Amino acid sequence: MDNWDDMRVFLAVARTESLSGAAPILKMDPATLGRRIARLERAMGAALFVKSPQGYALTDLGERIRDRAAEAETALTFAFDEGQGASAALTGQIRIGAPDGAASYLLPQVCAAIQAENPELEIQVLALPRVVNLSRREADMAIAVSPPAAGRLMVQKITDYHLHLATRADASPIRLRDDLKGRPIVGYIPDMIFDKELDYLGDLGAGGVQLASNSVAVQLQMLRHAGVGFVHDFILPFAPELRRVLTDQISLRRSFYLVRHMSDRQSDRLTRFAAALTKGLQAEVVRLEAGHA
Known part of the structure; x- marks a missing residue:
């Protein structure tokens, strides 16, 4: 070359x-x-x-x-x-890898706010139903739901988030676990769950998944039509036709982590962007979850 x-x-x-x-x-x-x-x-x-x-x-x-x-x-x-220089506005291109829940419902507004403050910055969001490979430089940094256990990586916890069972607001009431019987379960395709933290239905003890997708966005669309499944609390404001059920009996807490390559610790530009991204994600999760506290 x-x-x-x-x-x-x-x-x-x-x-x-x-x-x-x-x-x-x-x-x-x-x-x-x-x-x-x-x-x-x-x-x-x-x-x-x-x-x-x-x-x-x-x-x-x-x-x-x-x-x-x-x-x-x-x-x-x-x-x-x-x-x-440390005081200059951020410029150039930065790519973030993320699971599609965060990529679809958190990163668009957070990245838009960062870009508005740094007009010459180009932000790319890589939404993948798998772990982003930073060693191969698929992205400059990644959001993960489990801290990686191997590799020359820097890992920082961003924030906790919560999930609850949800169904259509006009569906017949679900007041007890027994009321779930006979309703189609919406969730991940079992053999395509790429992180153990995404195995939500293990906590539910469900026998199977009748409506499944490897995409959170598709699962949400399925729930708009039928069934019951776990939904991130921060996504519910985007789906007002859904309601949470059994909140006093079933509740999940998960975490987002920011993962960067160890060699990038010398990059002031990426470090400044990571700080802005972390702050923005923390605030956005709190804002979106507040309506269901």
């Missing part, structure tokens, strides 16, 4: 594993990216990706180059941070 632009193209495709995924990040069309990758591979005399209908997977050589390119990107970011 002769220049930084080649590195940006290579890293974006490597991280998203597709031309269509990298296109909006780089503000280039997929066809152009495909030509750039082909030209890069010709220049290097070797394949960097294995192409298939499922996307672009790195070859062994591609993985080695990705790791070196990510190190160079980190070094360049630190140099950029030094030039900004």
